[in-house]
Amino acid sequence: MSQSEYDYPEEGKDISGGEETKLKKRDYDTYVEEEAGEVENEEEEVEEDEEEDEEDEDEEDDDEYEEDGKKRKKRQFIAQDESEDAQDIDYMQSRHLELNRRRDEEEDFDPEALASELKSRHGRKRITRATGTDLPSFAQIPDVHQPNIWVLKCKPGKEKEIVCYFMKKSLENEYSQHPLEILSVSYRESLKGYIYVEAWQLAHVMRAVTNVNNLYGSTTKLVPLNERGQVFDVRKKQVDLIVGGWVRIKKGKFTGDLAQIKAVEESGDSCRVKLIKRPLKDDDGKMPGGKRKKTSYSSSEARRGYIERDIKITNLEMTSPSMDEISQFHAADNDEEVSKTLAETSLPAMVLRTDFEVGEEVETINSPKKSGIIERIEKNIVYFVGASGRQMEEQVTQLQKKFAVGDHVKVLNGKHRNVTGMVVSISGSIVTIVSDSTNENITVFSKDLRKATEVTRSNNAALSKYELYDLVKIDQVAVGVIVHVESGIFRILDQNEKLISLEASQILYKVDSKKQPVTDAKGNPLKTGDFVEEIDGDFREGSLLHLFKHFAFVKNRSGVENGGVFVTKFKSLLNKSTKSGTIAYDKLNPAIAAIMNQRLPPPPPPPTRNSSFGNRGRGRGHFGGGRGRRDDLIDKTVTIIHGPYKGYIGIVKETSDSTARVELHTNSKIINVEKSKLQMRDQNGGSRPVSLDYGGGSSNYGSPAFSGSTWRPDRSSQWSGSRTPAWNSTMSPNPLISDGSRTPAIHLNDGSRTPAIHMNDGSRTPSWDLGSRTPAWGTDGSETPAWDSGSKTPRWGDGSRTPAYSSDYPGSPATDSTTSFTAPTPAPDTPGFIAATPGVNTPSNYTAPTPVANSKARAIFSLNCDTLIEQKLYPL
């Protein structure tokens, strides 16, 4: 009773997913006619029809007759097999009767009647087809004049069996006393446990379904009219599966896996795909990117790493894999011999419409090559315009993006997503680019590229918290520079030049290294961005990325290893930057130069200065608390005076500019507290606030080594008093005269951490002090503010907070330094800039006035030069 017995012309079209069998062609035709009436979309119908032979016989023709004859013969054959079956004999007899009847009819054959019958039938059929496609969808909805459809539950998995049973029953009872009155029985493969029965009346259904195994007649339910259409509505997926194409599996054990189509089953509902065995997917990596293999798949060798499976098309999704995915796929092969031809031939199967965008330049894969710029894309047809203005259109699969060597492109998909680079070679659809950021060669399919204008530094925009070349804190002691970003994994070169891989969550935080003022081997200031060269070792060079403690992270443009980043000690670097913000100011400004020459002792020979300056720069180790650059607040016992932890006592473990990490005495918990909320406790049990303004300089207070002689807690009036001698000692015109006199001067500089001061080389610093401080002392009368102002001058950023300090800076070009002290500052935040202006405009200021003004103006001016004069470029 298989379908092959019937050779219906429409069968192929009508069947799209389910089973369909017919009793007779006549019935089928009748059905089609009914369909025409029902205006159902024939092409989308999944149906198994079984109809009763209620119709009159005059529709039959010769073919049907013969077919019936065949069927009968088969029946006969079956009957012989089961010769003992009396029922079958009865059945055969009835069939014989039918045959005889038909023969009789044949004798009464009337050609005209046949002709008209054929005409009407086929004519209607044509209409049927037309209505099926042309009528608007609302007109195709069944109405009340058509038979009803009932839905019944059955045992899941038995649907087909039940339908076949009904067919048999229908055949058997065709000419019996009680033929089946129902019109059709059908089921949907996608809907397990239900069958549909078409009939005019419920009673017909009930009669038909009684005593049928696995069918639960009591569950009979009428399908509402508005849902009836949907019962047979099959949304056929328009999937153009091409052998060799790439799909992704949506369901089952291999969900998400890439597979290649080996063959599409004839039925069109499933296909054979080639997959990588899961474990092999993990230990690949030997194959270079983009290598493909041509070995015959029949060889067991090649098949080793793969499995082949039949998978339903509904569980597959067309995909457009990137080069790394395919190379990973082919990594299961281990034959080095590459066949690019294979890659090219299978590429069309990978290209999807979405790979193209309007405005892109494309060319056809097959010769003669046509190329042009995409104008629009419709379905799978791309319309593009050639150079000559010629309009062309082509299937998506026949096109590829066109690039030229040297083009700046961006990778759209795959492992290297968002990487930009320049094309260095093109071979068919395989393009090799040199990454902008890492100088690595990347091989990708041209479909995964797009012309780019911008340069992407970061590999992953989503993880923008950290970017390539950021300095990040790895743990309490270690920092590192991100040298490579790849799908959420950061490869970080730490200070010991060790490469580690971390996820974003494992990185503590980003470090800002810009503040640290350091000097290179020759005492020249270094700052990030400067071009530096090593003075020993490999003589590597590059631009300074970051400074951390005594390490410098340098990026070499042409370096490949670690993204060109290397770590070195900054003292072994030489600043070669031509355009450094750190300029020799005496050379720049004649006015300053004049002062310099007047005042400064000749600088000591560089080597001496190096060492001495280095020591100075590093810290007060010589003379004071001996903690180097470390904040002296660390290890101090403090009281928290504000916030939830108010009143708690703890020890400072770490500090930053404004906050301190305090280990509480009570439960040894470490908490972050703002420094302003801390109070220092000293040996005497006294306390004083930790002021931010002092910054690193606060160590001057806190350090017992320093304060031992000079500082007494709680009595601010005495600080300065007791310090005065110290200040005096700094006034020695020549810093080299004695260590004692020089040291405090340096100390002050260091404490105040002024870039400006550091920019001057070491020899000048004392003279600055000496120039500025003493008169200030005297002129101001009040010692404490004077002291403040003196010590703070370099810390111009903070300076505005101290009234005494801000008052130092003239709002208008100062003619006299003394008045400048009294003049209010209009812009206290940036006093340096304001003071600089007069400096530039009226250099005479520098030569004439009191040392105070000079020194200040100079310090300020140096800031100004450092950053601020803007210069505009105009086209030549």
Add this chain to the structure above:
Amino acid sequence: MDDFLKRKLHTDVEGTCTGRFGYIINVLTVKEISKGKVLPSIGLAEFTVKYQAIVFKPFKGEVVDGTVTSVNKMGFFAEVGPLQVFVSSHLIPSDMKFNPYVNPPAFSDENNTIEKGSNCRIKIVGTRFDATDIFAIGTIKEDFCGIL
């Protein structure tokens, strides 16, 4: 004042690179220095300076001579004055093979060796302009290109 500004200009501008003009090699003449304008709220003075300068801007297709600075398996880097040019191994004639075992590493065929310090004639095939830098890739696969 003018002196200062000119010197400032030289220091600030020479040796820098802009995407628009390329590398500014040397300032020749300062044509005009505007009056200074103090910027409100900052206190800086701004001067607009017009000047003529020698600039170097590489273009696609330009043939340049450079010195090789480093060689690795992916190709070599050459310096053409201030410009960094990368020549990928794809753009080196295929008979020149990378030899990592010699010191310094080199691309070589029977007659020629490209190693650090070699002089090379390169045709620029692509340029990338950053805000502050220009990067180019070149080829020596063309006629008359290659080692000098």
